[in-house]
Amino acid sequence: MIVDGVNFKKYVMELSKKEKRVDGRGLLEYRKPIKIEYGVSKNAEGSATVTIGKTKVVCGVKLEIGEPYPDRPDEGTMIVTAEFAALASPEFEPGAPGEKSIELARIVDRGIRESGAIDVKKLCVKPGEKVWLAFIDIYVQNHDGNLIDASALAALAALMDAKFPKLKEDGTVDYKEHTNEKLPIVHKPIACTITKIGDKLFVDANVDEENVSDGRITITIDETGTINALQKGGMGGMTEEEINKCIEIAMEKTNELRKFIV
Amino acid sequence: MSERPDGRKFDEMRPIEAKVGVIEQADGSAMFKIGKTIAIAGVYGPKQVHPKHLEDPEKAILRCYYDMYSFSVPERERPGPDRRSIELSMVIKNALLPAVFVKEYPKSQIEIFVSIIQADAGTRCAAISAASMALADAGIAMKDIVSSVAVGHVNNKVVVDLNKEEEDVEGTTDIPLAYMPRMKKITLLQLDGKMPKDKLREAIALGTKSCEKIYEVQKKALKDRYNTSGE
Numbered sequence: 001m002i003v004d005g006v007n008f009k010k011y012v013m014e015l016s017k018k019e020k021r022v023d024g025r026g027l028l029e030y031r032k033p034i035k036i037e038y039g040v041s042k043n044a045e046g047s048a049t050v051t052i053g054k055t056k057v058v059c060g061v062k063l064e065i066g067e068p069y070p071d072r073p074d075e076g077t078m079i080v081t082a083e084f085a086a087l088a089s090p091e092f093e094p095g096a097p098g099e100k101s102i103e104l105a106r107i108v109d110r111g112i113r114e115s116g117a118i119d120v121k122k123l124c125v126k127p128g129e130k131v132w133l134a135f136i137d138i139y140v141q142n143h144d145g146n147l148i149d150a151s152a153l154a155a156l157a158a159l160m161d162a163k164f165p166k167l168k169e170d171g172t173v174d175y176k177e178h179t180n181e182k183l184p185i186v187h188k189p190i191a192c193t194i195t196k197i198g199d200k201l202f203v204d205a206n207v208d209e210e211n212v213s214d215g216r217i218t219i220t221i222d223e224t225g226t227i228n229a230l231q232k233g234g235m236g237g238m239t240e241e242e243i244n245k246c247i248e249i250a251m252e253k254t255n256e257l258r259k260f261i262v
Numbered sequence: 263m264s265e266r267p268d269g270r271k272f273d274e275m276r277p278i279e280a281k282v283g284v285i286e287q288a289d290g291s292a293m294f295k296i297g298k299t300i301a302i303a304g305v306y307g308p309k310q311v312h313p314k315h316l317e318d319p320e321k322a323i324l325r326c327y328y329d330m331y332s333f334s335v336p337e338r339e340r341p342g343p344d345r346r347s348i349e350l351s352m353v354i355k356n357a358l359l360p361a362v363f364v365k366e367y368p369k370s371q372i373e374i375f376v377s378i379i380q381a382d383a384g385t386r387c388a389a390i391s392a393a394s395m396a397l398a399d400a401g402i403a404m405k406d407i408v409s410s411v412a413v414g415h416v417n418n419k420v421v422v423d424l425n426k427e428e429e430d431v432e433g434t435t436d437i438p439l440a441y442m443p444r445m446k447k448i449t450l451l452q453l454d455g456k457m458p459k460d461k462l463r464e465a466i467a468l469g470t471k472s473c474e475k476i477y478e479v480q481k482k483a484l485k486d487r488y489n490t491s492g493e
Contacts, residue, residue: 040380041331041333042298043334044334060331060332060333060334081332083342087291087376135338176336
């Protein structure tokens with residue numbers, strides 16, 4: 001626990017001049033271990049727990065039958081929610097989702113949506129009437145920073161784990177039986193968040209580093225190298241040069257993270 | 263001879279796993295798994311009371327929050343609290359309260375958060391078993407551990423630790439129970455259904471006996487936490 005924020009920041013900045021960090025990592029190094037466990041909650045159609053260092057995030061996917069949007073009658077829909085469960089951190093309060101958890105959910109949502117990760121046309125059961133709705137729900141289990149990257153990875157892993165439940169003759173869902181048919185995942189967006197402290201750039205900031213950061217940017221990139229989502233977050237600005245550098249870092253780091261996805 | 267859907271004996275609980283120290287950021291934490299039901303609990307405190315007017319000059323207040331993951335059940339639950347989770351949070355708190363030396367911590371609060379990761383009946387009981395280990399892990403002064411399991415009346419038989427399939431049998435009576443094994447006191451008792459008096463006595467006896475078995479698992483998990491960590 002860091003009590004003195006000002007001195008801690010000075011310390012982080014001093015270390016970073018020597019390309020070092022408080023926990024011994026390099027500036028552009030993710031924590032270890034990075035782990036993905038699949039099928040952690042069996043009532044979900046798909047689920048996964050992602051561990052990055054001490055940060056731990058669980059994501060579950062539920063599929064329901066519902067109506068399509070009128071302007072997209074032959075497409076299924078998806079939505080991402082995130083719960084900063086108060087058991088995960090002394091910083092979290094019980095109650096309705098705050099702006100941080102909503103921002104996180106929306107960043108993850110955009111990465112999945114804009115990359116076209118789910119082939120939504122294949123979620124159509126009967127055009128204009130019945131489509132599958134995918135609920136992608138994220139729960140933080142232990143917050144030690146970089147929840148966005150962990151959540152995006154957990155969401156992708158849970159989607160890849162997901163199988164359709166059985167659709168009965170009458171059009172309702174039998175959740176007791178899962179088919180062997182996997183959710184159609186055609187792109188794999190991965191998020192990398194770069195944190196700026198002083199004039200240095202860090203990846204995978206832990207919670208103490210996040211608390212003294214001068215801004216961050218999240219870049220979501222799919223397996224083709226296409227950028228699907230950006231979010232400049234936190235306070236403090238970034239130069240064009242810094243942003244360009246962040247894009248290069250994210251290209252490299254998302255490829256590293258991609259190796260953990262089977 | 264067994265007539266239970268999963269082949270268990272009437273007095274046989276599902277396989278139990280317990281682990282203490284599963285959430286690094288929490289002051290105390292634990293996981294309790296019984297069959298397919300999985301609960302994790304995190305404890306924060308004792309700490310300052312917020313809002314201040316809830317403060318008790320003589321003792322700590324306990325605050326409990328029970329939450330089910332939206333995908334822990336076959337039909338998705340909306341995230342966040344509902345009437346059920348608010349009641350359960352209260353009965354869980356009341357089940358744990360008698361075990362805590364609250365007078366040791368005047369003007370403070372102890373927060374207990376429980377998440378149900380996967381549900382197959384008996385979630386409030388798993389929540390209590392997990393939470394009492396988490397309290398102990400947080401170093402909160404306690405008189406006893408609280409162990410919890412549901413008993414019930416299914417197909418005219420008194421059984422322990424009903425799964426969802428049994429809970430859904432027409433005419434099933436479900437009796438969640440929590441027990442302090444050393445103090446020999448019952449701290450949670452609810453009943454949902456119909457039950458003749460003699461059967462209820464039998465069920466309560468089976469419940470307390472089963473809680474004693476859970477207590478052994480909880481004790482072992484607490485000891486293992488401090489045996490193996492080497493910290």
